Amino acid sequence: MSVAIVVDSSMDYPSEYKWQLPVHILPLRLYVDEREYRDRYDIDERQIYQYMIDGKRVKTALPNVKETAELLSELCKKYGKVIVLTLSQKLSGTFNMIRMVVENFNLNKKVDVYDSRGVSGKIFYVLDKLINDLLNNRKICQEAIDEYSRNSTMFFVLNTLEYLKKGGRIGKLSAFIGKILNIKPILSLDEKGELYKVATARNDKDLVSTMVSLIKDFIGSEKNYVLYGGYGLDSMKDLLQDVISKFNRCDGLARVGPAVAAHAGPEVFGILVGKA
Known part of the structure; x- marks a missing residue:
């Protein structure tokens, strides 16, 4: 068939x-200052990153x-x-x-x-x-x-909680505390596909170290696995490469697309790891 x-x-x-x-x-669908775009057809990731940096109102729709x-x-x-x-x-x-x-x-x-x-x-x-x-x-x-x-997981880092707050994913207080303390959250998805916080980091060195530990814990003794990386702004690629360099493989890199960036923000990077 x-x-x-x-x-x-x-x-x-x-x-x-x-x-x-x-x-x-x-x-x-994405709306930038009320103008409608079809994700990946009428707008690409670099455009949405710049709109967000410029402070334009960005939201998504079905x-x-x-x-x-x-x-x-x-x-x-x-x-x-x-x-x-x-x-x-x-x-x-x-x-x-x-x-x-x-x-x-x-x-x-x-x-x-x-x-x-x-x-x-x-x-x-x-x-x-x-x-x-x-x-x-x-x-x-x-x-x-x-x-x-269940055989895979994704760990990703947001440089700011501001965009999640705007999208209604977290409360104003959590975003405020994160900003004041300069906390960088490491997030993942549970078995039902719901967002949750795995860990936090206070600086880039701590961030890379924590990400590496989380990935190694998930892999455990598994020898046959795949590992992919994703990033938003080019500046995030360096941190991503620092994490990937601690492993003996990388199966590919992707740019974070407009729909995801609209909630995560352009300063985002992450790792997908799963059984091969």
């Missing part, structure tokens, strides 16, 4: 990566319902099955919106919608595993996707 895959634009992955099955990106319905309907005409993978329901209403579109447009027979339990690089890791299952004629189900999510 021919299969197409749809994934929302909050996924970050190395630009040189080659998909083994057709992958279609459904754009989230994919356009009409555009979503048109894409899924067109793919259903061309393929026997359409697999949709979204960012975590704990972070966005995208999953529920797409499922509503599938039901309202009677696409249930051909379209299956799954929650990646992640965002950014974690969606990429889960999608890579999902594609491998499809190529090997394995059954696709939410339970398998949840297992892939």
Whole structure:
């Protein structure tokens, strides 16, 4: 059976990566001072970084319902099955919106919608595993996707909590305390795909050391693993490379895209590590 895959634009992955099955990106929407953009289509990461540095009001919204319905309907005409993978329901209403579109447009027979339990690089890791299952004629189900999510983790660092505060992800008091104490939080996602704080650092040296320890603890005695890095501004790449240099592999680097940067801010970097 021919299969197409749809994934929302909050996924970050190395630009040189080659998909083994057709992958279609459904754009989230961004608003910059009330002007609407389609994520990765009308605006790229460098533009959103600069808008945020310039102090413009940036927010995100769900994919356009009409555009979503048109894409899924067109793919259903061309393929026997359409697999949709979204960012975590704990972070966005995208999953529920797409499922509503599938039901309202009677696409249930051909379209299956799954929650990646992640965002950014974690969606990429889960999608890579999902594609491998499809190529090997394995059954696709939410339970398998949840297992892939548990087999991977993502640690990322925000240089400021200000953008999370603006996006409603943390309270004003937490952002204020972080700013006053110059605390750099290291965040991750739990098994349900919800954001939580793993650790904090007070300076770059402490930050790198803590990140390395967290990654090593997750890897444990596992010899067969993958490691990807992601970063926003070029200045964040140096810190990312400092972390990666403590390991004997790096499977690729990605830029943090507009939708994720809108909440994390441009001064962000992270590591995705998972079982190979």
